[in-house]
Amino acid sequence: MTRLRAFGRASGGASAAEFALVLPLALLLLFGVFDAGRYVWTLNQLEKAAQMGARYAVLTALVPAGLNTYETVGLSCPGGVLKPGDRICREALGAIRCTGSGGSASCTCARAPCPDLGAADGAAFARIVERMRAITPLLRADNVTVTYSGSGIGYAGDPGLDDNGDPLSDIAPLVTIEVSGIGLRAMTLFGGSITLPPVRSTLTLEDGDGAKAY
Numbered sequence: 001m002t003r004l005r006a007f008g009r010a011s012g013g014a015s016a017a018e019f020a021l022v023l024p025l026a027l028l029l030l031f032g033v034f035d036a037g038r039y040v041w042t043l044n045q046l047e048k049a050a051q052m053g054a055r056y057a058v059l060t061a062l063v064p065a066g067l068n069t070y071e072t073v074g075l076s077c078p079g080g081v082l083k084p085g086d087r088i089c090r091e092a093l094g095a096i097r098c099t100g101s102g103g104s105a106s107c108t109c110a111r112a113p114c115p116d117l118g119a120a121d122g123a124a125f126a127r128i129v130e131r132m133r134a135i136t137p138l139l140r141a142d143n144v145t146v147t148y149s150g151s152g153i154g155y156a157g158d159p160g161l162d163d164n165g166d167p168l169s170d171i172a173p174l175v176t177i178e179v180s181g182i183g184l185r186a187m188t189l190f191g192g193s194i195t196l197p198p199v200r201s202t203l204t205l206e207d208g209d210g211a212k213a214y
Contacts, residue, residue, distance in 0.1 A: 035186045038184065043197075046139075047201070048135050053146075054177040054201040057175045059213035060128075067096065067148060072154070085156065087154070087156075091150060093151075094111035098120055098147070099142070100142065103122055105121065111149070132177075143179055145180070153172040154169070174203070178199070183195050
C-alpha cells in the first residue's frame with residue numbers, strides 16, 4: 001500500500017510528458033526569433049546594397065549607351081518643341097530597364113518614348129553589381145535591375161563630352177536600382193525558402209561617365 005501511495009505522488013512521468021509537449025513549441029518559437037532576425041538583417045543589407053548601387057550608377061558610365069546620343073533638340077514637350085538650351089521635360093524620356101546575367105547585359109524600353117538604345121554596356125552593369133556585392137555577396141547579376149527614367153533635368157543640345165570626346169547624355173535621368181528574387185532559408189519552414197520583397201533606391205544622374213566612383 002505504501003508503494004502505491006508513493007507511485008501516485010510521483011510527478012516525474014508527468015513532468016516528462018509536459019516537457020515533451022512543450023519542447024516543439026519552444027523550439028519553434030526560438031527558431032522563429034532567429035528567422036525574424038536574419039530576415040530583418042538580410043533585408044537591411046539589400047537596402048544598403050541598392051543605395052550603394054544607385055550611388056555608383058549615377059557617377060559612372062550609363063548601361064544603355066544609346067542614351068548618350070539621344071537627340072533631344074526637336075523633341076516635343078508640354079511647353080513646345082525643344083530648342084538648344086531649353087530645359088528637357090520629364091516626358092522626353094520614358095523608362096529604360098536594364099538587366100544582366102553573367103557578364104552580359106541588355107536594355108529594353110519599358111515605357112516610351114525611348115532613344116535607339118544600341119548595345120548595352122555589360123561592363124558598366126557588372127561594375128554596379130560588383131560594388132553592390134561588397135555589401136552582400138548574396139547578389140547575382142540577375143537579381144539586379146537598373147532603370148533610367150525621365151526627371152525633368154537637363155538641357156537640350158548639351159555639348160558635354162567625356163574624356164574620349166564622345167557625347168554625354170543631355171538628360172540627367174532618374175536612376176533606380178532594384179534588387180529582387182533573393183530567397184532566405186527559414187528554420188521554421190524546415191529549410192524552406194522565403195522570398196524577400198524587392199528593394200529600390202533612386203538617385204539623379206550626376207557624372208554618368210567613367211568606371212570609378214569615390
